[in-house]
Amino acid sequence: MKNKLLKSLAALAAIVVISASGQHQAVAADMELVIGTGNIKGKLFAAGNAISVASALHGKGVKVYNYGTKGGKDNIKRISKKKRAINFGLVSAKDLGKAKKKQLKAIRGLMAVGKAKGKTMLLIVRKKAPKKVSKEAYAAAVAQVVSILKSKKGVARIKAAWKGYTPSSGSSDFKAAGVKLHKAAIM
Amino acid sequence: MRKLIGIVATSIFAVAIGASSAVAAGKSPAEFYKDNVVTIILGAGPGGGYDLYARTVMKHLVKHIPGKPSYILQFMPGAGGQKAAGYVYNVAPKDGLKLAKLSNMLPAFQLLRGGTKYDVSKMNYIGRAASMQYVTMVWHTAGVKNLADAQKAKTPIIFGASGLSQSNYIVPTIMKSLLGLNVKVISGYPGTAAINKALEQGEVTGRAGAWSSWISRAGRLIDEKKIFAIAQSGLEKAGNIMDGYGKPTPLLLDMAKNADEKAILRLLASDAAVGRNFSVPPGVPKDRVKALCRAFDATMADPAFLANAKSRKLLVEPKPCEWLTKVAADIVATPKPLVKKAKALLGWK
Numbered sequence: 001m002k003n004k005l006l007k008s009l010a011a012l013a014a015i016v017v018i019s020a021s022g023q024h025q026a027v028a029a030d031m032e033l034v035i036g037t038g039n040i041k042g043k044l045f046a047a048g049n050a051i052s053v054a055s056a057l058h059g060k061g062v063k064v065y066n067y068g069t070k071g072g073k074d075n076i077k078r079i080s081k082k083k084r085a086i087n088f089g090l091v092s093a094k095d096l097g098k099a100k101k102k103q104l105k106a107i108r109g110l111m112a113v114g115k116a117k118g119k120t121m122l123l124i125v126r127k128k129a130p131k132k133v134s135k136e137a138y139a140a141a142v143a144q145v146v147s148i149l150k151s152k153k154g155v156a157r158i159k160a161a162w163k164g165y166t167p168s169s170g171s172s173d174f175k176a177a178g179v180k181l182h183k184a185a186i187m
Numbered sequence: 188m189r190k191l192i193g194i195v196a197t198s199i200f201a202v203a204i205g206a207s208s209a210v211a212a213g214k215s216p217a218e219f220y221k222d223n224v225v226t227i228i229l230g231a232g233p234g235g236g237y238d239l240y241a242r243t244v245m246k247h248l249v250k251h252i253p254g255k256p257s258y259i260l261q262f263m264p265g266a267g268g269q270k271a272a273g274y275v276y277n278v279a280p281k282d283g284l285k286l287a288k289l290s291n292m293l294p295a296f297q298l299l300r301g302g303t304k305y306d307v308s309k310m311n312y313i314g315r316a317a318s319m320q321y322v323t324m325v326w327h328t329a330g331v332k333n334l335a336d337a338q339k340a341k342t343p344i345i346f347g348a349s350g351l352s353q354s355n356y357i358v359p360t361i362m363k364s365l366l367g368l369n370v371k372v373i374s375g376y377p378g379t380a381a382i383n384k385a386l387e388q389g390e391v392t393g394r395a396g397a398w399s400s401w402i403s404r405a406g407r408l409i410d411e412k413k414i415f416a417i418a419q420s421g422l423e424k425a426g427n428i429m430d431g432y433g434k435p436t437p438l439l440l441d442m443a444k445n446a447d448e449k450a451i452l453r454l455l456a457s458d459a460a461v462g463r464n465f466s467v468p469p470g471v472p473k474d475r476v477k478a479l480c481r482a483f484d485a486t487m488a489d490p491a492f493l494a495n496a497k498s499r500k501l502l503v504e505p506k507p508c509e510w511l512t513k514v515a516a517d518i519v520a521t522p523k524p525l526v527k528k529a530k531a532l533l534g535w536k
Contacts, residue, residue: 032242032260034233040263040274049226049261056224056257067233067262084234 031062031133031141035088036075040068043116043162044090050161054154055145062141064088072096079126080106087126088145092119093173101178108182110146112170114162122170123149125182143184150186216478219283220254227286227465228261228275230268235378236400238262240463241288243499244316247492251482256284267352268293269303276305281470283479291319291461294518295454296352298526299535308519309469311476312511314483317502318462319397321358321420322428322436327413329392332431334417340369347382347391348374354458355382357533358395358420361455362439364532365448379404386414395420398428399463399502406500420452421459450521451529457518462504464511480508 037048048066055064067086069075075089076096080103090113099107110123129138148154150167158165169186181187227245231237238260245258263271268290279285290296294307325331329344337344348356356374363370373391376382383405385391398419401409408414415431424438440456443449465483467476486492487505496503530536 034262040270052226052259052261053224056259063259065233065260065262068264084232086233 031130031137032065033062033087033130033141033145034065034067035090036067036069036078036086037090038069038071038075043164044121047113047158047162047165048090050158051149051154054148054157058148058151058153059144062144064145073098075124076103076107079103079124085126085128087130089124091122091124092116093122093170093177094119096122096124096173096177096179099177104178107179109170109174109177109179109185110142110182111149111186112166112168112173113149114164114166116162116164120170120173121164122173124179127182139183142182146184146186215253216283216475217253219475220252220256220478223254223256223284225249225252225256225258225284225286226261227258227288228263228271228279230263230265230271230287230289232262232264233260236397236403236463237288239403239499240316240501243492243495243501244465244486247489247495248482248486251485251489253478253482267296267350269296273304275466275468276310279468281468283467283471283475285467286313286479287466287468289464289466291458291464292352292354294461294515295458298454298519298521299530299533300352306469306519307515310515311467311469311471312508312515313465313467313476313479314487314508315461315504315506315511316463316465316487317399317504318421318423318425319354319399319459320425320428321354321395321456321459322398322401322416323358323362323395323418323420324393324401324414324416326386326389326392327415328389331417332415333434334366334430334437336431337368337417338366343369343371344393345391346370346372346393346395347376347385348372348394349376349378349382350374351533351535354397354420355379355395357455358439359393360533361420361452362418365439365444365452366442383408397459398425402502403500420456422453422456423460447525447528450525451532454518454521454525454529457514460514461511461518462506476508483508 035048035051038044045068052064052066055062072091072095075091076099078086079089106127107124108127110125113121113123125142129135171181174181227241229237229241241260249256249258263274272289272293275287297303297307325344331337331340346359351374356372359370359372362368379396382394386394416428416436417430418439419425419428419436420439426435428436430436440452443452484507493503
């Protein structure tokens with residue numbers, strides 16, 4: 001009974017601290033997340049680098065590492081993998097629309113990031129938290145990344161690498177693909 | 188007129204770039220790295236040994252780099268690390284902000300395969316965290332507990348390998364060619380995890396792999412005596428690698444019958460010495476390379492790093508940048524006739 005009460009108080013205190021902290025919510029322990037982008041010669045990979053640098057400079061306990069993958073379909077595959085999965089992925093709305101139902105269950109939508117080669121590009125996130133990371137800490141880390149991506153400094157840095165970067169909701173694309181939105185998604 | 192404006196604009200841009208480079212070049216390493224972000228490029232994807240070593244080393248290395256920069260990782264897998272090596276050597280900015288943790292196979296690959304987009308002897312090495320002593324392991328069902336047992340084996344030991352240019356192919360192939368072992372090598376496995384699975388399922392009965400990888404990823408199999416070490420490949424013998432009878436495993440290099448064989452084995456074992464190496468591309472200002480080298484040395488002696496590495500079951504066998512630079516230069520200077528013989532032993536053209 002005493003333990004239960006203490007746990008409840010601790011959880012309440014954590015919520016208060018998170019709500020009271022500034023624009024970017026600090027994450028207790030350092031968290032390293034991976035974003036799958038695309039070919040190393042492409043614009044999306046360059047944008048991934050900028051996201052990564054922005055997370056290192058403006059993040060509080062969260063870092064995002066760029067992974068040069070084979071592109072959108074590969075990112076969907078990697079984000080829904082059981083082992084060694086990536087946490088974020090850049091995908092086109094078209095590729096997301098073709099994903100399997102099982103894969104879509106493992107994914108949550110975050111935002112639209114702009115257009116590349118005429119295709120709307122979306123940022124997706126893995127639903128499941130990494131090993132040894134609590135759901136709450138993972139959610140806070142994801143929220144912090146979204147906050148960096150929306151911030152003035154973050155937008156300027158990413159735009160310098162990829163002019164097409166225009167963060168927006170993308171909710172209609174996610175809805176069309178059958179992907180649920182993450183709590184931190186841009187509305 | 189438009190052409191003239193274009194030329195003037197290009198010139199102004201070039202002068203501006205030159206000026207900013209000069210300003211950057213004039214800064215001390217501490218001034219340059221302060222508030223900056225160092226990127227370490229990995230020639231592999233997340234989750235493996237490259238990732239684990241890079242994360243562990245970088246976490247502590249940045250504390251020893253003057254100016255204490257921040258850091259990020261960048262994964263660039265493909266073509267056994269060739270893609271990342273080509274990018275680091277040719278495309279990455281040469282300002283000291285792009286570090287690399289590249290494949291230890293690059294020197295041997297450059298020499299034996301040729302046509303590479305990099306020259307390992309021109310890279311600026313900053314240090315090695317651990318060797319990649321390759322250990323040949325045999326599954327318990329094969330009835331082989333040491334090299335002598337393997338030499339008497341009537342049933343071939345079937346080794347799983349990922350690719351023809353990988354050590355897990357090269358080491359057993361050389362053991363077959365030079366020691367006459369009854370060995371078959373099946374290549375095409377996507378990675379070491381897949382070969383380990385094949386071992387447990389009885390599909391193959393052996394695998395050659397880095398000792399550091401064996402103990403961090405498959406230590407359980409060694410502890411449970413499901414797999415036995417029979418030989419090691421490297422430039423120096425590691426005394427802590429025991430065979431199935433509890434005796435130290437022999438070093439392949441010590442088994443050479445003549446000077447030529449020794450030179451070939453030395454060449455093929457050089458990747459073990461290059462090991463878990465860290466580097467920056469050629470052209471980085473010398474004072475920054477020096478600062479990175481010393482920071483690396485300090486990291487390797489840092490108790491916090493050593494404790495972190497121990498908790499992650501990572502081997503730490505550091506070597507300074509000067510030592511690594513010499514090893515890479517020695518490999519590239521191998522006489523051509525010996526390279527030809529080594530290729531013939533591996534069945535390469």
